[in-house]
Amino acid sequence: MRATIYDVAKEAGVSIATVSHVLNGKGKISRERREEIRRIIERMNYQPSAIASALTSKKTFTLGLLIPDISNPFFAELARAVEDEGQRLGYSLFICSTDNQDRKVESYAALLRQKGVDGVIVGTGVDRLSSLAPLLERSIPVVFVSRECPDAPGIPSVVSDDYAGGAAAARHLLGLGHRRFAVIAESEAVSSSRERVRGFRDTLRDAGPLPPVKLERAVGIREGRQQALKLLRAPDRPTAIFCCNDLIAIGLLQGAKELGLRIPADCSVVGFDDTILASVTDPPLTTVAQPIERIGHSVIRQLVQSAEGRAFERERLVLEPSLTVRASTAPPSSLG
Amino acid sequence: MRATIYDVAKEAGVSIATVSHVLNGKGKISRERREEIRRIIERMNYQPSAIASALTSKKTFTLGLLIPDISNPFFAELARAVEDEGQRLGYSLFICSTDNQDRKVESYAALLRQKGVDGVIVGTGVDRLSSLAPLLERSIPVVFVSRECPDAPGIPSVVSDDYAGGAAAARHLLGLGHRRFAVIAESEAVSSSRERVRGFRDTLRDAGPLPPVKLERAVGIREGRQQALKLLRAPDRPTAIFCCNDLIAIGLLQGAKELGLRIPADCSVVGFDDTILASVTDPPLTTVAQPIERIGHSVIRQLVQSAEGRAFERERLVLEPSLTVRASTAPPSSLG
DNA sequence: CTGAAAGCGCTTACAG
DNA sequence: CTGAAAGCGCTTACAG
Structure with a gap:
């Protein structure tokens, strides 16, 4: 032995x-x-033995990462940042893909509780806060990342400034001379998406009178493509479309190509996230870059502070996104 | 309490x-x-309490996943498959990104041992088998996935049939009428890459006398692009290039675009892996699809069997890849 | 069919 | 500065 x-x-x-x-x-x-x-x-x-030591000291130096899907590049990149900073601070990471299903959220929450994790990062959508009950009941520290839960007062979060991101997209497009816009958003239930749209719209509004902004909804590439077809076939085709994530923007690129439209000549497109996917499309995507690495690092620090009983510096940490300009945006070909 | x-x-x-x-x-x-x-x-x-129960029973129902980088789409997709099947069988997963550095492999191996994991999946490159010593010494079950370690007899593995994948790429290109080929491979140290090249070359050889096949090396998009520029600028430009992974193929696509070359009209390209990236490029990549999901599921089953002391069905499980034909391959424009 | 007891490998007051 | 002892919350022979 x-x-x-x-x-x-x-x-x-x-x-x-x-x-x-x-x-x-x-x-x-x-x-x-x-x-x-x-x-x-x-x-x-x-x-x-970490196990024996955990049994007496009640600390496992283990955290849970609840996300919709580790195979989604955004969450994979986030997971890497979280892993690295966790490792630096001495914590290991259980990965839990929930597909945004409350059933899976709850079963993972119960599991993490049984395993005695010191804290949990929640990056997954949570319809009912009660899915997190197994954690909350035992006062296991939780911090939200990249999403927020309105009915969860007191739970800290680390997010991008989505409103500012949407605004940045609008300013970029406005600066290029666009005046006819559309937006493809995620579900109304997703707070980050709502904020992005709000920032985008408010900024357009401040720029003066403009044609009405069409808004469609999608999740993922396939639906992004469908909405793109709808938008691009319309007689008063927008000259610029803001997509609330890169996946939707990629669907839009594909739809445009099917219709024989050139991006950005016939229509500019801006995405959101700036995962590796955005650099690989043709044309490469202009997109609002979330500071994924900083988000991941911060969320771990926030959680560890809370797990070690130190007070939070802040309950809500908002990090600034930045626009990554690539080749999917250009001035409208016929101004107006 | x-x-x-x-x-x-x-x-x-x-x-x-x-x-x-x-x-x-x-x-x-x-x-x-x-x-x-x-x-x-x-x-x-x-x-x-899983901790108390682990202390007595010596079982933690926890596994480690050692991979180069969770933010790499191939490994993220693999991780998802591993997670799902692990979950189904009652096991949780620690994620460990090693960047293929033996130092990190070893430190994660020691950590996993301390935490008492029931087994470890090794998908990362391991230069010296001794990096895994912390695991092997304690006879913690290990299974290799997607890579093999020649000097590790007795350690089971789950891999794609890389040779067959390379051969399939060659047959596809040959069938299209190509005769002037090049290959961009990973490092000679990577066994899977070696096999892919060997399968590709053997198949060409069997097809009769052909111009010599140029071989360059790259890892990742940037180097893929550099080698592509070199290959595509040469006077006797190949009409088809086989890349040992999708990242390299993407670099090639980018290099070709810079040179004003059209893919596939001016040059066909075949990748390997078929991650989400391959479906998102323009043109979408023809690529050899690894059965990532089946690999992930199998490796967990193999490991759990071994962790539960049951005999292996086999020590080496080889799964068949299949060719996904998209739009990056076509007949050569000027036959010959 | 059920229970008393030892033991897993640590940490932590507490006493000295 | 150091040690004896209790306790963390389970599982597992073993005895009955």
Whole structure:
């Protein structure tokens, strides 16, 4: 069997309490003893069992990451940032893809509770806050990322400034000379999407009188393509379309191509997120870049602070997005 | 405090052993008692601590997934398949991105050991098998996925038939009428890449005398683009290029565009993997599809079998790839 | 069919 | 500065 704390205590001729103390840098141990014990630990290749230690100390140094789908590039990139910062702070990560289904959210929440995680990052849509009950009941720290839950006061969150992102998209397009716009948004239930649209529209409104902005809804590439076909076939075709995420924008690109339309010559398109997908399309997408890495790092720090009982710096951290201009936007070919 | 097994035992007027038995479906408990205890468990909302249970039973129902980078779409898609099947079988997943650095592999391996995982899936490159020592020493079950380690006899693996995939790419291109080929491969150290090239070349050789096949190396989009520029600028430009992964193929698409070349009219390109990226480029990529979902499911089953002490069905499971034909391949414009 | 008891490998007051 | 001892919440022979 592998070495336990008893083995090294015996070898060192001390009590297990002493070994535990040097392991955790607690208590006062004389320098010599400490170094002697360190050497023995090294020599025996002893590594404490995280399980036994969790049972007594109630800390597992493990976190849960609840997201809709790890195979979605946005969440995969977010997961990487979260993983890296977690690792730096000594935490491991359970990955939980929920497909935005409350049933799965709840079953993962119960599982994470049983496994004794120190905290949970929630990046998945949660219809009923009660899906998180297994966590909340046991006061396991939770922080939302990239989404918010209106009826969850007191739960901290880390988000992009979606309103500002939508506004940036509008300013870019306005600056290019566009005047006839459309938007393809996600579901009305998604708060981030609502904010993006609001920022976009408010900015247009401030720019003076403009033709009405058509709004369609989609989730993912396929629906994005369908809505694109609808919008692009209309007689008063918009010269610029703002899509609330890159997937929708990609669907739009595909729809436009089917219709023989050139992007950006016939229609400019702006996406949102700036995952790797945006750099790979043709033309590469102009898109509002979420600071995914900073979001991931911040959310972990927020959670760990809260798991370690320190006060939050803030309950809601809003990070600024920035516009990444690529080749899917240009001035309208016939101004007006 | 939350309820423990003692609380429900007291409530039910039985011993904790009895409660434990009904929890685990072990031992013989009279029907009435069993149902009575079930009701009490339900009512008290008791859920056993996975930590305490792991300490005694030595099983954590937790696995580690060691991959180069969760933000790489191939591994993200693989992770999703692994997660789903793991979940179905009752296992949670720690995600570990190693960037193919032995240092990180080793530190994650040590961490996973400490946390007492029941098994580890290794999809990351491992230069020295000794990086996995923390696992192997404790005989924690390991299975390789999508890569193999030649000096690791006895460690099971689940892979695509890379040779067959390379061959399929060659047959497709040959069938289209191509005769002047090039290949952009990954590093010679990557076994899967070697096999893909070998399958591709062998198939060409069997097709009769052909001009020599140029071979360049790249990893990722940027280098793929560079090698593409080199290949496409040469006087005897190939009419078809086989890339050992989709990322390289995407770089090639970008390089071709810069040179004003049309794909597939001026040059056909075949990728490998068929991640979401391949469906999003313009033109969409013809690519050898790895059965990512089946790979992920199989590797978990293989690992769980081994973790539960059952014999392997086989030590090496080889799944067949298939060619996904999209729009990046066509007959050469000037035959010959 | 059921229970008393040992044990898993740690941490943490507490006493000295 | 160091150790004896209790306790974390389970599982598992073993005895009856």
